[in-house]
Amino acid sequence: MEEHLVDWSRAQFALTAMYHWIFVPLTLGLGFIVAIMETIYVRSGSEFWKKTTKFWMTLFAINFAIGVATGIIMEFEFGTNWANYSWFVGDIFGAPLAVEGILAFFMESTFFAVMFFGWDKVGKKFHLLSTWLVAIGSNLSALWILVANGWMQYPVGMEFNPDTVRNEMINFWDVLLSPVAVTKFLHTIGSGYVMAALFVVGISAWYLLKGRDIIFAKKSMIIGSTFGLIASLFLIFSGDESAHQVALKQPVKLAAMEGLYEGKESAGIVALGMLNSKKTLSNDEETFNFEVEIPYALALLGYHDTTAYVPGLKDLVYGNEARGIMSAQDKMNQGKLAVRALEDYKEAKKLNDTLKAADARIVLEENMQYFGYGHIKSPEDIVPPVATTFYAFHIMVGLGGWFTLLFGILLYLSMKKDISSYRKILISALWSIPLGYIAGEAGWVVAEVGRQPWAIQDLMPVGIAATKIATTNVMISFFMFATLFTLLLIAEVSIITKQVKIGPEGEQ
Amino acid sequence: MISIKNIYRFYIDGFRNMKLGRTLWKIIFIKLGVIFLVLNYFIHDKSLKSEYKTYDEKVNFVYENLKGK
Numbered sequence: 001m002e003e004h005l006v007d008w009s010r011a012q013f014a015l016t017a018m019y020h021w022i023f024v025p026l027t028l029g030l031g032f033i034v035a036i037m038e039t040i041y042v043r044s045g046s047e048f049w050k051k052t053t054k055f056w057m058t059l060f061a062i063n064f065a066i067g068v069a070t071g072i073i074m075e076f077e078f079g080t081n082w083a084n085y086s087w088f089v090g091d092i093f094g095a096p097l098a099v100e101g102i103l104a105f106f107m108e109s110t111f112f113a114v115m116f117f118g119w120d121k122v123g124k125k126f127h128l129l130s131t132w133l134v135a136i137g138s139n140l141s142a143l144w145i146l147v148a149n150g151w152m153q154y155p156v157g158m159e160f161n162p163d164t165v166r167n168e169m170i171n172f173w174d175v176l177l178s179p180v181a182v183t184k185f186l187h188t189i190g191s192g193y194v195m196a197a198l199f200v201v202g203i204s205a206w207y208l209l210k211g212r213d214i215i216f217a218k219k220s221m222i223i224g225s226t227f228g229l230i231a232s233l234f235l236i237f238s239g240d241e242s243a244h245q246v247a248l249k250q251p252v253k254l255a256a257m258e259g260l261y262e263g264k265e266s267a268g269i270v271a272l273g274m275l276n277s278k279k280t281l282s283n284d285e286e287t288f289n290f291e292v293e294i295p296y297a298l299a300l301l302g303y304h305d306t307t308a309y310v311p312g313l314k315d316l317v318y319g320n321e322a323r324g325i326m327s328a329q330d331k332m333n334q335g336k337l338a339v340r341a342l343e344d345y346k347e348a349k350k351l352n353d354t355l356k357a358a359d360a361r362i363v364l365e366e367n368m369q370y371f372g373y374g375h376i377k378s379p380e381d382i383v384p385p386v387a388t389t390f391y392a393f394h395i396m397v398g399l400g401g402w403f404t405l406l407f408g409i410l411l412y413l414s415m416k417k418d419i420s421s422y423r424k425i426l427i428s429a430l431w432s433i434p435l436g437y438i439a440g441e442a443g444w445v446v447a448e449v450g451r452q453p454w455a456i457q458d459l460m461p462v463g464i465a466a467t468k469i470a471t472t473n474v475m476i477s478f479f480m481f482a483t484l485f486t487l488l489l490i491a492e493v494s495i496i497t498k499q500v501k502i503g504p505e506g507e508q
Numbered sequence: 509m510i511s512i513k514n515i516y517r518f519y520i521d522g523f524r525n526m527k528l529g530r531t532l533w534k535i536i537f538i539k540l541g542v543i544f545l546v547l548n549y550f551i552h553d554k555s556l557k558s559e560y561k562t563y564d565e566k567v568n569f570v571y572e573n574l575k576g577k
Contacts, residue, residue: 065532087570117522
């Protein structure tokens with residue numbers, strides 16, 4: 001496959017996925033924040049909380065309306081730009097996406113209408129139930145998408161059928177409850193909650209800085225910072241489990257996340273560092289121009305053992321017999337056997353040679369776990385872009401730490417002091433809204449760039465997954481998508497800004 | 509008892525009383541129009557579904573890409 005075409009197809013998918021992720025997290029988290037506010041309204045009967053709920057619900061609706069259907073473009077792309085991949089994954093992707101479609105359509109859209117049209121028309125408790133169901137429904141929708149993504153990172157619960165050249169699901173529960181899928185779901189929705197909480201505290205901070213709607217802003221700040229602090233602490237635990245799963249299932253990604261070329265026992269985490277751009281697998285240059293390391297932390301994070309050996313990129317590419325680590329070349333040899341066995345199987349079936357077909361199938365099954373390596377040209381190709389993965393990971397973790405601290409400070413000041421007089425903290429809260437989005441996108445960069453060259457881990461590299469179509473078509477559609485999404489983003493920001501300026505007392 | 513008529517009135521009144529919602533609906537329809545009409549027909553003109561009619565043709569197409577070069 002032409003590399004230029006594959007790169008443009010990847011760029012296009014990355015563009016649509018990253019823009020889609022601008023809209024999704026607010027829906028995931030703000031739905032629950034609104035539901036909490038409405039619960040307070042229903043319990044207290046206070047009109048203040050009704051107004052507060054309706055204000056944040058309006059912002060939720062703006063984001064929902066502008067973001068809805070942006071994910072459909074990715075489903076188009078699966079069929080057009082990634083046809084081999086779509087066929088190869090078979091019903092594994094189809095089943096979760098179908099469940100997502102049904103849940104999204106029936107649950108979210110039905111109760112969404114009650115949530116917005118039902119004020120004063122349905123009972124308070126039924127309205128509250130609808131708000132909670134919208135929040136739960138949007139998170140359940142995310143579950144199925146993330147299960148599908150988790151399968152791409154760690155394919156389980158399926159069997160490859162050489163007759164149809166596609167994978168068939170043999171155990172739905174293995175796919176759904178795969179540890180990678182579960183941690184991916186929890187960590188991703190957790191990041192959505194943090195981003196939504198930053199949105200609430202940031203806008204509340206703006207009101208306090210402007211000296212208007214003070215009570216509304218202070219109360220919203222308490223809800224937002226409490227929700228954000230709990231979500232941030234949850235992110236720390238889910239992030240720890242996520243890193244553990246990466247260490248076990250995608251060790252090359254972990255090594256790239258930390259710029260670890262040489263494996264070592266009790267490896268530390270680079271808390272702060274700058275990679276040496278001259279460093280490659282084949283030279284002995286220093287990996288970092290400078291670094292500040294936390295000893296033992298990577299071994300502890302990855303393997304929950306401070307003395308554990310953390311394999312470096314060199315171990316994973318060239319192998320390390322003493323540590324029982326297979327080389328990429330050995331995996332490539334097995335992959336080539338699998339690819340060859342598939343050809344033999346097809347040839348034998350064409351000739352109605354059942355014995356030869358059975359033999360070929362045995363070889364295929366024995367080597368199938370490395371099928372994708374059969375298409376890798378050189379062992380070094382299994383290494384993802386180290387600098388992108390490393391910096392994205394550190395930006396995500398660094399910002400995550402800042403958000404935890406910020407929520408803690410905001411909650412303390414909101415409860416114990418007059419937060420209005422802490423202008424620098426309020427300005428920090430306001431500017432942390434875009435930082436939340438940067439952290440969320442960085443997380444996806446780690447997850448997706450860090451597992452290159454794989455479209456499906458170990459089974460299918462991106463070069464094989466892509467469809468052979470005209471590169472110019474992909475380039476044109478890339479710029480059309482970029483224009484469409486940018487216009488949507490401008491619309492979102494301008495409508496939300498206008499609504500924030502109107503404030504909670506205005507018409508909604 | 510909730511009747512079909514009540515549900516119909518619920519939605520009609522809801523849509524009639526929308527203020528900001530009208531702008532949002534316009535954005536949704538314009539967006540869907542662009543996605544389904546413009547992009548789908550003028551850009552994504554080829555796919556496995558449109559290029560190959562039978563199941564076996566599709567299997568063969570993907571197999572050709574999966575086998576060794």
